Amino acid sequence: MESPNNKRKRVKPILRCSTNEQSERSPDDQLAIIKAMADARDWEVLDPIRLEGRSGSLHATMDWAVEQVIAANRAGEDIDDAIVYDQSRMGRTGGFAFGTHKQQLAAAGIGFISVDCPIEGPHADFIQFANAEAARAQAISIAASSARSSQISLERGLRGHSTQAPYGLDRLYLNAQGEELFIIRKLADGTSLRLDPRTGAELERYPKGVRAYRKGGLETATLCIGSEEHRQVVIRIYRLRHEHGWRGVRIARELNDAGIPSPRGRHWTKDTVDGILMNEVYLGFAYARRYTDAIYFRHQDKAPERLEGPGGRKVRGYRPREDWFRVEYPKLTEYLPSKLRDAAARWQAAYWDRYEDGHVRSPERGQKRLHALSGILIEETTGQPMSATQSGTRANPKTYYLLPGSHQYSSQESFLRRRIPSAPLYRAIIDEIEMLVCDDDGLRDILRTEILKAEAERRAGDGEAESLRARYEKLGRKMESQIDLLGEDDDDVMRRKVEQTKAQRRAVMERLAEIDQGPRLTADQTDELVEQLIEALQSELAAFAAAGRPAFRKLTEMLIASAVADLRSGTVSIEFAVPASMIQHRFMGMDRPCEPKWRTHTHKWKSLPLAAITVELPERCDMDCWEPFEPKGCDDCRRQRRTA
Incomplete structure (x- = not known):
């Protein structure tokens, strides 16, 4: 995608190889080729997503990769494009699956680039679809040949x-x-x-x-x-x-x-x-x-x-x-x-x-199911995401969160084997979200304060832009003089100095790109944005109340900025925030007839903090601990009394 306001394009590599034997060399070779293309175009290459020993013929492989790219963008990496060495690195599951992944990236504001075939223009989607179908046909042919020779x-x-x-x-x-x-x-x-x-x-x-x-x-x-x-x-x-x-x-x-x-x-x-x-x-x-x-x-x-x-x-x-x-x-x-x-x-x-x-088992059965906090809840000591497991009966299932492979920890690390019952966490999360979202005045104050703070942080202080431009020009003159000295005995030293100066110039340019040169948000625009966010949050909560538990995952993905479990003390710290994607979407939909078109793309919003809670987990979870806590939305009288 185009990177506005002369900002350097930031690309996120996806490196994939099918076997563990290839993992030592193939991903690094792919990254080297991607960096060569990026250097030639002055792009910034971010930390790559690595899929080593992962088959491209599986939907789950690229589902995970796309999720990681979108999550990194949501976490603040500010990704312009996902980039691969060749399109088959993006999977061999066919054109429709590739199109789905590309649409998911586009919905998050992320483009797609393939080094071996950097296609642009009106026919790009068609050509990429054909390439994806060809990659799938090749995978089927390889599978048939391999199975036949192996059986013989x-x-x-x-x-x-x-x-x-x-x-x-x-x-x-x-x-x-x-x-x-x-x-x-x-x-x-x-x-x-x-x-x-x-x-x-x-x-x-x-x-x-x-x-x-x-x-x-x-x-x-x-x-x-x-x-x-x-x-x-x-x-x-x-x-x-x-x-x-x-x-x-x-x-x-x-x-x-x-x-x-x-x-x-x-x-x-x-x-x-x-x-x-x-x-x-x-x-x-x-x-x-x-x-x-x-x-x-x-x-x-x-x-x-x-x-x-x-x-x-x-x-x-x-x-x-x-x-x-x-x-x-x-x-x-x-x-x-x-x-x-x-x-x-x-x-x-x-x-x-x-x-x-x-x-x-039928491959149709069970497709991947994500519980409300799977991959969101992080264990504090190891930094690893916790996964969900179910026990109990079919009529009364009980969900716990634990570290994958928790039984492997020694007696000295026995606290890492602890299972976290989901019910107390779910009740606390639903209760906090409903109190936040249903309290119109309180939510309005929080959002307005955080938007104004984000607006101030994004803008330059007095004279900062002029100072940065002057420094950029000064570094340019310094680099020219260093280049003139190349060809002498200390070439290696001088080349390092040139690279250092070039890196300093890039840092200055990136800061200049962050500074919003367009008009500030007016008080009316700020109020309009706040009201749109409140309406969107209450709409999501109403949809959750109507759908019940199946929609809980969407709500937690959207509003939980972090969830960290301290298994030693038996507590879970949760931070809630409005995601940047929701703010950007509402901002770009606002009416600003006097502003140039590019101006709507210069805002790179960050998530807006809402609240933080700490949930103390019970030593044992039975009977009342598993009592369900169903969502009520903002129309429930009990909610209105509590927020009042």
Whole structure:
């Protein structure tokens, strides 16, 4: 989008690569190309959004990226355009999905640029739609070819059931004659080692992101016993489960307390432990084609099976037993002690019998549901967003907020495992919003004060604009003299000085761009803007009261500027504000016939603070704690009495 008043364009890069192996180089390569284009046009490049190891064929991937760009703009980054290296980085889900994402950005005042094809003009949308459809067709073709070749290799015994070696195991490569070539071991930090299969000596080391080896067409890849240290951890997990009766959460806590890193070098979780306990590979065999996790095609005898249903979403679930394909691993039959192996075999057989009929979920089911505070509520100590989980019955569900993977924290960090009941928070939020919005006079005073303060902050003080222009010209003369000195012995030093001076000039220009040179808001315009905001807020509250809980998320996204949970003290601090987008929208709709057209775009409003509250959470939440608090809007007598 055009950047008015000679302000430097600010672009937000979106960097995406499909596999973890590409994450070491591809995002940085994309960013370098974007920066080259930006430097040539004197654009400012903001901190990028990174999607590493994320498939562009999934709607959720780019949904998240677009949400992050809009959230960053709302938080004050003042983004003019989202920029990608090529349009396929913006997803491979087709033209309609791409159009939706582009419209979402446009609604937030953000444009879209693709470095490889910076299209402008009346045909831009059509060409970008065609490019998005071509990217989707390419993704479908790649998926079909990959599924076909992978199934052929599986049936011929040339590959294992998984592309990644499970924890405590390595990949062993053999030639066409069955002779052992070498072992590939993946470390927790992403480094890969090539080892001698006879001595175990390290032959070569590959950094993260570099593929250690690409198997030949007639070579075989199988699994073998990995490091003895990791093998002992696996045996310990099986012993704790089958000899001591411990379950996943307790085992994970035991390993974390012992300082043992997880397969990825992080904390152990219940899911990681359960994944090892349920994996028959440690008994000497495993099943391919048991679980489906595909978008376009899945493995099937003779030819890949094309999946029906909407594209852009994974079809997940367990397939019936007749589809399972058993793969033997002779080198792993003695991985566990015999007594432990027998106990594990009985337990795993009973577990997997439950899935013999298969159960594949519809990709239509459940689309992503955001609870009222998901991603908004932040835990104070870690700075991480908290997510919602539900318990209770279908008739009486109870929603809690907790840190993802909270069970991984050690005993010393037990407060981080605390769950926050939603009901007390929801009641406090609804009560505060209704009291704020329904108190016309109080809200009017708050908005008028904050608008005048924002107007004063945005404008220059006496003589500031003239002073900045003089400094800009002075820095220009200084830079010219520095450039004249280039070509001498101290070139490197002088080049750094030129860059420093150039950066100072840019900072001055950005401040000049912030200064509004148009006429000030009159008292009548300020009052008009205040009344429009009050009307808009009360309209949103009325819509919430009519729709009930389903509309709560929209209200919290709009009015909560921050929500921070202190799990140690059991309190949640919440700040409410009118979002900048709502102010800008009303401001641009006001009647200002005497002002130049560009003037309406120079205002970069910030959110206007309304109020702040601290909610003390109960030690236990039962009975009255879960009593619902339904929205009443501003027509309820109780609300009118309270605001009065």
